Amino acid sequence: MAKRQIPVIVLAGFLGSGKTTLLNHLLSRSGGSRIGVVVNDFGSIEIDAMSVAGQVDSMVSLGNGCLCCAVDTSELDVFLERLARPAARIDVIVIEASGLAEPQELIRMILASDNKNIVYGGLVEVVDAAEFPRTRARHPELDRHVALADLVVLNKADRVGEEEHRAVLDELGRLAPGRAVVPASYGRVDPELLFDRKPPEREEAIRQLSFEDLVREEECHDHDGHLHSAYDSVAFTSPAPMDPRRLMEFLDHRPDGLYRIKGFVHFAVTGHRGKRYALHAVGDFLRFYPAPWGRGEERATRLVLIGTGIDTEALRAGLEACRVTEPARDAEEHTMWGVLRYVHA
Ligand SMILES: Nc1nc2c(ncn2[C@@H]2O[C@H](COP(=O)(O)OP(=O)(O)OP(=O)(O)O)[C@@H](O)[C@H]2O)c(=O)[nH]1
Numbered sequence: 001m002a003k004r005q006i007p008v009i010v011l012a013g014f015l016g017s018g019k020t021t022l023l024n025h026l027l028s029r030s031g032g033s034r035i036g037v038v039v040n041d042f043g044s045i046e047i048d049a050m051s052v053a054g055q056v057d058s059m060v061s062l063g064n065g066c067l068c069c070a071v072d073t074s075e076l077d078v079f080l081e082r083l084a085r086p087a088a089r090i091d092v093i094v095i096e097a098s099g100l101a102e103p104q105e106l107i108r109m110i111l112a113s114d115n116k117n118i119v120y121g122g123l124v125e126v127v128d129a130a131e132f133p134r135t136r137a138r139h140p141e142l143d144r145h146v147a148l149a150d151l152v153v154l155n156k157a158d159r160v161g162e163e164e165h166r167a168v169l170d171e172l173g174r175l176a177p178g179r180a181v182v183p184a185s186y187g188r189v190d191p192e193l194l195f196d197r198k199p200p201e202r203e204e205a206i207r208q209l210s211f212e213d214l215v216r217e218e219e220c221h222d223h224d225g226h227l228h229s230a231y232d233s234v235a236f237t238s239p240a241p242m243d244p245r246r247l248m249e250f251l252d253h254r255p256d257g258l259y260r261i262k263g264f265v266h267f268a269v270t271g272h273r274g275k276r277y278a279l280h281a282v283g284d285f286l287r288f289y290p291a292p293w294g295r296g297e298e299r300a301t302r303l304v305l306i307g308t309g310i311d312t313e314a315l316r317a318g319l320e321a322c323r324v325t326e327p328a329r330d331a332e333e334h335t336m337w338g339v340l341r342y343v344h345a
Contacts, residue, residue, distance in 0.1 A: 005116070005117060005118055005119040006036075006083075006084050006090055006091065006092060006093055006117055006118050006119070007092050007093070007118075007119055007120070007121025007122070007195070008080065008092075008093045008094075008095060008110050008118050008119065008120055008121050009092065009093070009094045009095070009121040009122055009123075009124060009194055010095050010097060010103055010106045010107060010110070010122070010123045010124070011023060011094050011095065011096045011097065011124050011126065012097045012101060012103040012106070012123060012124070012125050012126070012145060012149075013099065013125055013126030013127060013128070013153075013155075014099050014100075014127075014128065014131070014135050014139070014142060015099030015100060015259055015260040015282065015306060016099060016128065016131070016259070016260050016262075016280065016281075016282030016283070016285075017099065017126040017127060017128040017131070017155055017156075017282075018126050018128065018153075018155040018156060018186070018187050019096050019097070019099070019126050019187075020039075020052060020096065021155075021186050021187040022124075022126055022153060022155065022184075022187025022189065023037065023039075023052060023094060023096050023187070024052060024187070025186065025187045025188050025189070026094065026187075026191050026194065027052070029191050030191060031191070033091040033092060033191075033195060034088075034089055034090050034091050034092075035090070035091070035092055035093070035094055036083035036084070036088065036090035036092070036093040036094070037052060037093070037094055037095075037096065038076075038079055038080075038083070038093065038094070038095040038096065039052060039096045040095070040096065040097055040098045040101065052096075076109050076110075076113070077113050077114060077115055080093065080110075080113060080115050080118055081115055084115055084117040084118050085117075091195070092121065092194075092195050093118065093121075094194075095110075099260065099306070100231055100306070102141075102145075103123050103125070103145050103148055103149075104144075104145075104148055107120060107123060107148070121194075122150035122151065122194075123148055123149045123150050123151075124149065124150065124151045124152075124153060124194060125145055125146055125148070125149035125151070125152050125153070126153045126155050126187070127146065127152060127153065127154050127155060127168070127172065128155060128156050128159075128282070129154050129155065129156045129157055129159060129160045129164070129165060129168050129183075130156050130159040130160050130164075130285075131156075131282065131283050132168050132171075133167075133168065133171075134283070143175050146172060146175040146176050147175050147176050149176055149179060150179065150180075151179070151180050151182065151193060151194065152172050152176055152179060152180070152181045152182070153182050153184050153187065153189055154168060154169060154172060154181055154182065154183045154184065155184050155185070155186075155187055156185065157183045157184060157185050158185040158186075159285075165183070169181060169183070180193070230308045231306055231307065231308050232306070232307065232308070232310055232312050233304055233305060233306045233307075233312075234303075234304070234305040234310075234312045234315050234316050234319075235302075235303075235304050236263075236301070236302070236303045236304075236305070236316060236319045236320075237300060237301065237302050237303075238266075238300060238301045238319075238320075238323050239266075239298070239299075239300045240323040240324055240325055241266050241267055241268035241269075241299075241301070241323070241324045242265050242266060242267055242301050242322045242323060242324065243322050243323070243324050243331070243335070244267050244269060244331070244335050244336050244338060244339045245335055245338060246321065246322040247265065247322045247339070248338035248339060250318050250319065250321075250322055251281065251286060254281070255307070255310060255311075255315075257307040257308045257309040257310045258281075258305055258306075258307035258310050258315070259282070259283055259306060259307050259308070260281065260282055260304075260305070260306040260307065261279060261280070261281035261303060261304070261305050261306075262278075262279065262280050262281075262303070262304055263278075263279055263301070263302045263303035263304055264276050264277065264278055264279065264300075264301065264302050264303075265277040265278075265279050265288070265301045265303070266299045266300055266301045267331075267336065267339070268324060268330050268331065269330055269331045269332070269333060269335055269336050270330045270331070270332060270333050271333050271336075272290070272333070272336055273299075273330060274292055274293060275290040275291065275292060275293070276290070276291055276292065276293045276294075276297070276299075277289070277290050277339065278290075278291065279303065286342050287342050287343070288339055288340075288342050288343050289343070290343060303319065
């Protein structure tokens with residue numbers, strides 16, 4: 001009997017659309033299936049790797065740079081090999097691309113892989129319902145990403161009204177005719193949609209795509225047209241706690257081009273020292289998510305800022321100015337009020 005090949009699914013979507021959230025949902029709802037995960041961060045701190053729940057033995061992380069350019073087929077193969085070895089007992093592999101990756105490059109790499117144990121399993125494109133019209137206007141290449149998708153997840157349905165939702169759905173229908181578009185909130189899709197999707201016509205579509213992609217391989221290695229070529233990132237780490245008021249001042253005045261912030265913040269404030277504040281900014285959206293620090297986890301702030309036309313040195317200096325450098329007692333609780341405004345969903 002032929003050995004079953006492990007499907008490799010590419011999970012893509014623009015910065016902050018909800019890929020890690022969807023991945024965590026899949027991991028928590030995988031039932032008996034074992035999911036191998038490859039995460040890829042644009043910044044040099046592996047925030048995504050730290051945000052993927054409970055993955056230790058079946059996750060590999062490729063930090064610093066988009067997978068589509070920073071890694072070539074043979075390097076990706078090494079990681080896929082690790083996950084696809086029989087001892088790992090993996091049923092499906094999900095590659096979470098960075099929010100600025102070119103999905104077609106990843107697909108091309110998977111199709112060009114020498115690994116006989118894996119097979120390309122499709123592209124899932126996550127779309128942020130609230131941001132899509134604006135993001136698309138700035139990055140028309142997103143239309144192409146949506147058009148390549150086998151499944152489009154229209155995420156953050158909770159953030160838009162009925163009319164806006166319908167308009168984005170219609171637009172996606174035009175961009176990816178005949179493709180499944182699944183509305184979701186917090187990435188809560190039925191895992192069956194991803195793991196068990198093999199209608200015959202899809203295989204044909206993939207074959208055509210592979211041919212085109214491989215023929216265009218040379219052109220594709222000119223990365224100037226890639227989404228990430230216009231973006232810069234700042235990675236900031238500080239063992240010193242952050243001053244909540246100064247940090248809020250910094251966040252409230254973040255420049256327009258600074259589209260995405262993610263990571264964890266350490267505050268030395270009475271009643272909050274034991275909490276790791278996950279921070280997410282996506283466009284105008286800003287949220288903190290407090291959760292206890294892990295046992296033995298180093299208390300430090302680790303942030304990645306990603307944007308276009310940003311002054312990276314000024315941003316770094318701005319964050320450095322938020323550090324509490326003088327050793328003192330914990331700050332009083334009311335200094336956290338500005339942060340707490342952004343805690344509830
Ligand atoms: N309101 C709302 N927020 C969501 C939803 N899905 C994700 N988020 C929030 O959006 C932010 C970004 O989510 P992530 O899952 O980190 O997005 P991502 O695509 O992995 O981000 P990058 O890796 O930076 O590209 C987080 O604050 C999430 O909690 C949703 O359906 N509704």
